[in-house]
Amino acid sequence: MTDDEIRKEHDIIEKSKKDPHAFGDIYEKYFDQIFNYILRQTGDDELAGDLCSQTFVNALNNLSRYEFRGFPFSSWLYKVAGNEVNKHYRKHRGKIIFSIEELKVRELMEQTSDDWDEELIERLIQYMNELPTEMIQVLELRFFEDKDFREIAFILDITESGAKMRTYRALDKLRTNFNLKMKYDG
Numbered sequence: 001m002t003d004d005e006i007r008k009e010h011d012i013i014e015k016s017k018k019d020p021h022a023f024g025d026i027y028e029k030y031f032d033q034i035f036n037y038i039l040r041q042t043g044d045d046e047l048a049g050d051l052c053s054q055t056f057v058n059a060l061n062n063l064s065r066y067e068f069r070g071f072p073f074s075s076w077l078y079k080v081a082g083n084e085v086n087k088h089y090r091k092h093r094g095k096i097i098f099s100i101e102e103l104k105v106r107e108l109m110e111q112t113s114d115d116w117d118e119e120l121i122e123r124l125i126q127y128m129n130e131l132p133t134e135m136i137q138v139l140e141l142r143f144f145e146d147k148d149f150r151e152i153a154f155i156l157d158i159t160e161s162g163a164k165m166r167t168y169r170a171l172d173k174l175r176t177n178f179n180l181k182m183k184y185d186g
Contacts, residue, residue: 135170
């Protein structure tokens with residue numbers, strides 16, 4: 001988003017604080033994005049729909065507390081959505097899952113090397129699913145949602161250096177696990 005687009009969006013948010021009907025534009029703009037973000041963490045369409053709806057209800061109800069920090073409004077929605085997912089799993093004593101979009105993984109792998117075949121991609125997806133939740137979250141935001149470290153830090157309530165460190169640790173762990181298992185498998 002350009003700075004101009006972010007400012008225009010900010011104007012819509014300010015209008016929404018006084019007139020909740022104006023929030024409909026934000027809902028329409030970000031619903032699919034937030035729904036898919038939640039769906040990757042739940043693997044369940046119905047649950048993702050419920051949590052997405054709750055995300056937008058909470059966002060609207062707490063709009064007066066929203067402070068513009070130079071990010072698109074979606075960053076705040078990601079934060080609210082992440083809190084909803086975490087609250088759901090705490091309540092139900094479950095673990096966040098990460099449903100990786102194979103197509104996105106394939107696109108990433110095809111950009112890095114021609115040596116990736118179907119079996120290697122399947123193994124990579126399996127290894128990614130074995131990472132701890134906090135590592136998966138940063139990888140998802142960085143590579144699947146195309147967020148920069150500053151925005152990731154805002155969404156996850158960590159420092160920018162913490163976002164970088166988590167990302168690099170996740171990539172190192174993934175690389176290490178993938179390479180070690182590849183040696184033993186082949």
